[in-house]
Amino acid sequence: MSTPSVEPVPLPAKRRLAQLAMLAFAVVITLGAYANVGLAIDGKIPSGMLTYGLSLGGFMLAAYLVLAKFAPWADPLILPLVTLINGLGLVMIYRLEEVDAFGASANQQLLYTAIGVVLFAVTLVVLRDHRALQRLTYTAGAVGLVLLVSPLLPLIGEDINGARIWIKVPGGQLQPAEFAKLALLVFFAGYLVAKRDVLALAGRRLLFIDLPRARDLGPILITWGLSLGVLILQKDLGSSLLIFGTFIAMLYIATQRTSWVLIGVLLFVGGAVLAGLIFDHVQARWEVYLNPADPELFVKTGGSEQLMQGLFAMSEGGVLGTGFGQGHPERIPLAISDFIFPAIGEELGLTGLMALLMVYALLVERGLRTSIAARDPFTKLLAGGLSFLLAWQVFIIVGGVTNLIPLTGLVTPFMSQGGSALLANWILIALLVRMSDAARRPAPQAIQDEGMTQVFQR
Amino acid sequence: MNSPLKRVALACMLMFGLLMLNVNYLQGVRAEELRSDSRNVRNFYDRYEVQRGRITAGSKVLAESVETDDNTFKYSRRYPEGKVYAPVTGFFAPESERDIERAKNDLLDGSSADLLIRRSLDLFSGTQTKGANVDLTINPKAQEAAYKALSASGKKGALVAIDPKTGAILAMVSVPTYDPNPLSKADKAGVNAAYAKLAEDEDQPLLNRAIERTYPPGSTFKVVTMAAYLENDDTLGPQSPIDAPPRLDLPNTTADLPNHGNSACGNGRVTLSYALEKSCNTPFGKIGMDLGYDAMKEQAAKFGIGGEQLEIPMPVSASSIGEQEDQAALAQASIGQRNNQMTPLQMAMVAAGVANDGVVMKPYLVNKVADAEGGEVETADPEELSTAMSEETAAKLREMMVNVVNLGTASAAQIPGVTVAGKTGTAETSGNRAPHAWFVSFAPAGPDEEPKVAVALIVESGSAGDDASGGQTAAPIARSVMEAVLGR
Numbered sequence: 001m002s003t004p005s006v007e008p009v010p011l012p013a014k015r016r017l018a019q020l021a022m023l024a025f026a027v028v029i030t031l032g033a034y035a036n037v038g039l040a041i042d043g044k045i046p047s048g049m050l051t052y053g054l055s056l057g058g059f060m061l062a063a064y065l066v067l068a069k070f071a072p073w074a075d076p077l078i079l080p081l082v083t084l085i086n087g088l089g090l091v092m093i094y095r096l097e098e099v100d101a102f103g104a105s106a107n108q109q110l111l112y113t114a115i116g117v118v119l120f121a122v123t124l125v126v127l128r129d130h131r132a133l134q135r136l137t138y139t140a141g142a143v144g145l146v147l148l149v150s151p152l153l154p155l156i157g158e159d160i161n162g163a164r165i166w167i168k169v170p171g172g173q174l175q176p177a178e179f180a181k182l183a184l185l186v187f188f189a190g191y192l193v194a195k196r197d198v199l200a201l202a203g204r205r206l207l208f209i210d211l212p213r214a215r216d217l218g219p220i221l222i223t224w225g226l227s228l229g230v231l232i233l234q235k236d237l238g239s240s241l242l243i244f245g246t247f248i249a250m251l252y253i254a255t256q257r258t259s260w261v262l263i264g265v266l267l268f269v270g271g272a273v274l275a276g277l278i279f280d281h282v283q284a285r286w287e288v289y290l291n292p293a294d295p296e297l298f299v300k301t302g303g304s305e306q307l308m309q310g311l312f313a314m315s316e317g318g319v320l321g322t323g324f325g326q327g328h329p330e331r332i333p334l335a336i337s338d339f340i341f342p343a344i345g346e347e348l349g350l351t352g353l354m355a356l357l358m359v360y361a362l363l364v365e366r367g368l369r370t371s372i373a374a375r376d377p378f379t380k381l382l383a384g385g386l387s388f389l390l391a392w393q394v395f396i397i398v399g400g401v402t403n404l405i406p407l408t409g410l411v412t413p414f415m416s417q418g419g420s421a422l423l424a425n426w427i428l429i430a431l432l433v434r435m436s437d438a439a440r441r442p443a444p445q446a447i448q449d450e451g452m453t454q455v456f457q458r
Numbered sequence: 459m460n461s462p463l464k465r466v467a468l469a470c471m472l473m474f475g476l477l478m479l480n481v482n483y484l485q486g487v488r489a490e491e492l493r494s495d496s497r498n499v500r501n502f503y504d505r506y507e508v509q510r511g512r513i514t515a516g517s518k519v520l521a522e523s524v525e526t527d528d529n530t531f532k533y534s535r536r537y538p539e540g541k542v543y544a545p546v547t548g549f550f551a552p553e554s555e556r557d558i559e560r561a562k563n564d565l566l567d568g569s570s571a572d573l574l575i576r577r578s579l580d581l582f583s584g585t586q587t588k589g590a591n592v593d594l595t596i597n598p599k600a601q602e603a604a605y606k607a608l609s610a611s612g613k614k615g616a617l618v619a620i621d622p623k624t625g626a627i628l629a630m631v632s633v634p635t636y637d638p639n640p641l642s643k644a645d646k647a648g649v650n651a652a653y654a655k656l657a658e659d660e661d662q663p664l665l666n667r668a669i670e671r672t673y674p675p676g677s678t679f680k681v682v683t684m685a686a687y688l689e690n691d692d693t694l695g696p697q698s699p700i701d702a703p704p705r706l707d708l709p710n711t712t713a714d715l716p717n718h719g720n721s722a723c724g725n726g727r728v729t730l731s732y733a734l735e736k737s738c739n740t741p742f743g744k745i746g747m748d749l750g751y752d753a754m755k756e757q758a759a760k761f762g763i764g765g766e767q768l769e770i771p772m773p774v775s776a777s778s779i780g781e782q783e784d785q786a787a788l789a790q791a792s793i794g795q796r797n798n799q800m801t802p803l804q805m806a807m808v809a810a811g812v813a814n815d816g817v818v819m820k821p822y823l824v825n826k827v828a829d830a831e832g833g834e835v836e837t838a839d840p841e842e843l844s845t846a847m848s849e850e851t852a853a854k855l856r857e858m859m860v861n862v863v864n865l866g867t868a869s870a871a872q873i874p875g876v877t878v879a880g881k882t883g884t885a886e887t888s889g890n891r892a893p894h895a896w897f898v899s900f901a902p903a904g905p906d907e908e909p910k911v912a913v914a915l916i917v918e919s920g921s922a923g924d925d926a927s928g929g930q931t932a933a934p935i936a937r938s939v940m941e942a943v944l945g946r
Contacts, residue, residue: 099530249466256462298497308497314484315492316500328503328530350485354478361474368467372460380459384466391470395477404480 016068019076023064026080027057030087033324037095040325046094055110056087059117066121070128071437075370078436081363082414082429086113086422088356089415091324092343093336101330104417112419116426123430130434134378137190144183147176148226152233164234177230177239178424181246182431185389188247189382192254196377200255223247224267235281238396238410244268245392250385254377289406306333310342310401314353321349336417338409341398357398360413364391370436383435386428502552506531506644511566511589511830513547513558515596521547521559521638523589531644540637542605545666546596546630546823549638551653552646557666558592558823561771565590565827565835572836576829588830595626595825595838600911603942604631607935608915616667616802617915618821619939622810622900624840625819627770628911629939630803632667669774672799673916676883676928677737678896679779679794681808681855684734686757687745688851696731696858706740708786715743715789718884718924731858735866737882739793746792751782754792760846761808762818763800770803770823777804795886805898806914807843812859813879813900813909816852818843853905860903863933871899871933873941879903880936882929884921895920895928901940911943 031053038046046052060083067074090113094106127133133140151157151164158166158173166173192199199216223244230240248264275282281302288297292304292311299305309332316327329335329343345353367387374380393413400407411421484492492498510533513521520543523533535550537543548557555563564570568577568589580587597619604617608631619629640652656664665671688694702723705714716739717723723738733741746754758779759765768774780787780797790796803821811818820843827835847855859879863871868880883896900912913936921928940946 249469253459253462253466256459293495308495311484311488311492312495312498312500314481315489315498318485318489328500331499345481345485350481353481353485357474357478357481361471364470364474365467368463368470372463372467377459380463384459384463388466388470391473395473398477399473399480402477402480402484404476 014072015076016072019080020064022077022080023060023083024057026084026087027053027060029084030056030091033088033091034094036324037091037098038325040323041095041098052110055114056090059114063117063120066124067433070124071433073440073442074433074437075366075440077362077366078429078433081359081366082426084359085356085363085414086116088344089340089412089417092329092340092347092415093417095325095347096330096336096343098325099330101335102333104336108419109417109422112422115419116422119423120426120430120433123427124434127430127434130382130431130438131376131378133186133382134190134193137187137194140183140190141187144180144187145226147180147183148230150176165236165239172419175418175420177234177236178420179427181239181243181389182424182427184243185246185250185385186382188250189378189385192250192381193377196254199251199260200257221267224264224271235279237282237285237408238400241268241396241408242389242393242410245396246385246389249388249392250381253384254381285406285408289403292403306339307401307403307407309333310339311403313342313346314402317346317349317352319350321345321347321352323347337411338397338416339401340412340415340417341401344415357394360390360394364388364394366436367432370432370439373439374435375439379435379438383432383439386432390428502644502646503530505550505552505567506533508568508586509533509588509830510535510550511568511591513566513592513594515543515594515598515601518598520594520596521550534644535642537638537642540639541635542602542631543596544635544638545632545668546594546601547638549636549641551641551649552644557772558594561769562592562824562827566592568830570835572827573829576831576833590827590829590835592824593826593828594823595621595628596630596823597628597943599942600629600939601631603938604629604915604935605633607938608633608917611917611920611931611935613917613920614661614667615915615917615920616671617913617935617939618668618803618806619911619913619943620806620810620819620821622813622909622912623819624838625810625821625843626825626838626840627803627821627823628943629913630666630668630823632665634661634663636663666772667916668802669770669772670801672775672777672801673894673896673918674796674798674885674887675794675800675805676885676894676896677739677794678805678808678881678883678898678914679792679798679800680734680737680742680883681812681859681881681898682758682761682763683742683745683754683792684730684858685761685812685847685851685855686749686753687730688854689757689847690749690753692848692850694730695854696861697729699727700730700733700741701744702726702728702733702738702741704740706743706789708743708789709747710784711786713786715739715786715793731861734858734881735862737862737867742793743789746788747785751788754788755779755782757846760818760844761804761811762843763804765844768803768821770821772823774803775801777801794883802914802916804914805896806912808846809879809881809898809900809914810909810912811846812852812855813903813912814852815849816845816847818846856903857905859899863899867929868897868899868933870930871897871937871940873901873937873944873946876902876940876944876946877904877907878937878940879909880933882933884924884928885916887919892919893921893928894918895932897929897932897936899933899936899940901944911940913939915939 035045093104093109097104097106150167156167158168160166165175167176251260288304292307297303313332324347327346329346332339335343364387371380371383397410397412399405411418413425510523521537523535526534548559550559566589568587577587600619608615616632636656704722705716763777777800779791787796791798807818820841826837856879862868863878863880867882871878871880878901880899885894895917898914900909917931920931
C-alpha cells in the first residue's frame with residue numbers, strides 16, 4: 001500500500017475576483033445599452049438610468065455575495081452570462097416600452113428580475129446539498145404533473161391568447177408549466193438514476209439496435225402521453241416539445257442507448273403528424289413554416305405575418321444592426337416575449353445575435369461541463385438535463401422565429417418579458433450553480449500523512 | 459455517463475451552430491430580398507428617418523424636412539411655397555418622388571456615393587448623416603411673377619426663362635399645377651388618394667407643360683426659319699427684300715398657304731424684318747421650301763431640336779420639326795405647324811441662342827449641391843450645347859426681333875428703358891379650340907447689350923386667331939418675368 005503524498009492536490013481556483021469583474025462588465029454593458037436607447041430616442045441619457053443601474057448592479061452584487069458565501073466553488077462564468085442576457089432583455093423591453101409597444105413594461109420586468117435573484121439566493125441558501133432532491137424524486141414528479149395540468153382546472157385556470165397555460169395567483173397570473181419543467185426534470189433525473197440499469201441492459205438486439213423490453217417502455221410512453229396531453233389540451237406546442245425532447249436527452253445520457261433516441265423521435269414525429277391531422281392550429285403552423293412569404297398566409301389571422309415581421313426586422317438589422325433605439329422592433333407583434341430575438345437582431349444586427357447566441361452557448365457549455373465534472377449520477381443527469389433544457393429551449397424558440405423549424409411559442413430564456421419563466425430560470429441557474437459548486441469543490445484532502453488511517457477535513 | 463454527455467454537448471453545439479448559420483443566412487444572404495419586400499413597412503419609415511436636404515432657390519427655401527414629435531416618422535417634408543414651385547421641386551411621396559426630389563434623391567437623402575466622405579465623418583463623430591442641400595438656379599422673383607401672370611390668365615400654360623449666357627433656368631412654371639404638400643405626407647392611403655384625384659383631373663395639373671409636353675410652335679418657329687435663311691446667304695440682312703404674296707401655292711396640293719386671316723403682307727414684296735414683324739406666313743413657307751428639309755432640319759438641330767435628350771436634370775420631352783414629307787408639309791413646318799412640335803423649354807433655348815450671339819447653352823436647374831455642413835458636392839458648370847448660327851446672323855436676327863416688339867405684333871412686351879426682342883406665335887390646334895398663344899423674347903437686346911434673360915411661354919387657347927391677339931395675351935406675361943429678372 002502506497003503512502004499518500006504529502007503534496008496537497010492542486011485546488012481548482014475559485015476565481016471569485018474574475019467573476020466579480022465579469023459581473024461588473026455585464027452590468028456596464030447593460031447600462032451602456034440603456035444609455036444608448038435614451039440617446040437614440042430622446043437625445044439624452046434616460047432619467048431613470050441611475051436608479052436602474054443601481055438596482056440591477058445591486059441585485060447582481062447580492063446574487064454574487066450569496067454565491068460567494070454559499071457556493072464558493074461554483075463556476076465563475078454562469079452568473080455573469082445570465083446577468084448579461086437578462087440585462088439586454090431588460091434594455092430591449094425598456095426600449096419597446098419607450099415607443100409604447102403593446103404590453104412592454106421594463107419596471108415590471110426589473111421587479112421580476114429582483115424576485116428572480118431572491119429565488120436564486122433562497123435556493124442556494126436553503127438547498128445546501130442538491131442531492132436532497134434525489135430523495136424527492138416521486139414528490140417532484142407529482143408536483144410537476146399537478147403544475148402542468150393546473151391551468152386546465154376550473155376556477156384557477158385561465159385562457160389567454162387562446163392558450164390555456166395560465167393560473168390565477170394573487171396579483172396576476174403564473175405559467176405553472178415553467179416551474180413544472182424543473183420539477184419534472186428532478187423527477188426524470190431521480191427516476192432514471194434508479195432505473196437506468198434495467199433500461200440500458202435488458203432487451204433484445206434487433207439488427208444493430210438494442211430494443212428495450214416492452215414493459216420498460218412504460219416511462220417513455222407516459223411522458224409521451226403527457227406531452228401530447230399538454231399539446232392537445234393546452235395548445236402549447238412549445239412546452240410539449242421542450243419537455244419531451246429533454247426527457248429523451250436525459251434517457252440517452254442515463255442509458256447510453258441510441259435506440260431510446262430513435263424511439264423517442266419516432267414517437268414525437270408520430271404524435272406531431274397525428275396532431276397535425278387532427279388540429280388546425282398545428283397544421284397552420286406547418287404551412288406557415290413551409291411558405292411564410294405566401295401572401296395569403298400573410299394576411300390570414302394567425303398566419304405568417306408575425307414571423308415575416310420578425311424576418312423583416314432581422315433583414316433591416318443586417319450585419320451591424322440599426323443600433324439600439326434606431327430600428328422599429330415595435331413593428332413585430334409580441335416583440336417583448338416570443339419575438340424578442342428578432343427585435344434584438346434588428347437593432348444589434350447579425351453581430352449582436354452571434355454574440356448573444358455565443359453567450360447562450362457558453363452558458364450551456366458551462367452547465368454541461370458541470371455535469372461532466374460531477375461525481376454522482378444524479379448530479380450528472382440533473383445538470384446535463386438542465387443544460388440541455390436551456391439549449392433546447394433556445395433552439396426551439398430562436399429556430400422558430402428565424403424559420404429554421406416550425407414556430408412554437410416559447411419564451412427566450414432570461415430575455416422575454418414574463419415573470420414565470422424568468423423566476424423558473426433563475427431557480428434553474430441556482431441549481432446549476434449549486435451543482436457546479438459541488439462538482440468543483442476539491443475532494444477532501446488528507447491533513448497529514450497518517451499511513452493507513454486518514455483524517456479528512458470536510 | 460460521460461460519453462453520452464459529451465455527445466449531448468456536441469448536439470447542443472450543433473444546435474447553436476445551426477442557429478448561427480441560419481441567422482447569417484437571414485441577415486447576410488436574404489437581407490436584401492426581405493428588405494425590399496413590399497410588406498416590409500420599414501422602407502417606408504426609412505424615408506422619414508434621415509433629415510432630407512433642403513431645396514432652395516437662393517435664400518428662398520422651396521422644400522425642407524422638419525423634425526416631428528412622432529417617433530415613427532421622424533421628419534416630415536414641407537414645401538413653404540406650395541404650388542408656385544411644384545413643377546420644379548416635385549414632391550416626396552411615401553413610395554415615389556418627382557422632379558428635383560427624384561432626380562437628386564440620392565443626394566437629398568444622403569445615400570449618394572458622393573457623400574461617402576461626409577457619411578464616414580458622421581459615423582466617426584456619431585452624428586446622424588443629413589441629406590445634401592440642393593440649390594437651384596431659379597430666380598424666385600421671376601418664378602413668382604411668371605406664376606402670378608400665368609395664373610391670372612385663367613388658362614393653361616407654361617413658361618420657361620433662361621439665362622442665355624449660361625443656360626441656367628431662371629423660371630419654370632406650368633399651370634394649372636398642384637400643391638406638393640398633401641402628396642408628401644407620410645400616409646400611403648391619403649397620398650395615393652390625393653394623387654389619383656390629381657391624375658384623373660382633366661386639366662392635368664401633374665403635367666409639367668414646360669418640359670413634358672410639346673406644342674406646335676406656330677410663328678415663333680419663324681425665328682429658326684429666318685436663322686436658316688440668313689445662315690444660307692450672309693449677304694442678306696433685315697432690309698433685304700422678299701416676296702410676300704397673300705397666298706403661297708403649295709405644290710402637289712389643291713391647298714394654298716395663306717397669311718393669317720388671308721391678309722396681305724405689305725405690298726407683296728417686303729423686307730425680311732417686316733415679314734417677321736407682321737409674322738407673314740408666305741415668305742417663310744417659301745424659305746422653307748427653297749432651303750429644303752435637310753437644311754431646315756440641320757438648322758433646327760443646331761438649336762438642339764431633335765438632338766440627344768436633355769436632362770435638366772429632369773428628362774425633357776423631345777422636340778422635332780417632324781419627319782420629311784412633301785414640300786407642302788415642309789412649308790407648313792417652316793411656319794411652326796404640321797408635325798412641328800416644340801417644348802416651351804426648347805423655344806426658350808431658341809430665343810436664348812439668338813440672345814447669346816448664336817451659342818445655345820445647355821439648360822440646367824441645379825446651381826449647387828452642398829452637404830449639410832456646407833461642403834461643396836457639385837457646382838453647375840455651364841456647357842455649350844451647340845452653335846446655332848454665326849454672331850452676325852444672331853445680330854441680324856436680334857435686330858429684327860427688336861423690331862417685332864417695337865413695330866410689330868409684340869408691342870405689349872415693351873419695357874420702358876429696355877430694348878426687348880421677341881416673337882409672337884399662334885399655334886393652330888386640332889378641334890374647335892382656340893389656337894395657343896406663344897411668345898418668345900429676350901432682354902436687354904440693344905446692339906451692345908448683353909441679354910440677361912430669355913423667355914418662352916405658351917398660353918393654351920390664348921389667342922383669338924392672329925398673332926396680334928396672342929401677343930396681347932402672352933407678351934405681357936413675358937414682360938413681367940423679364941422685369942423681375944432685370945429688377946425693373
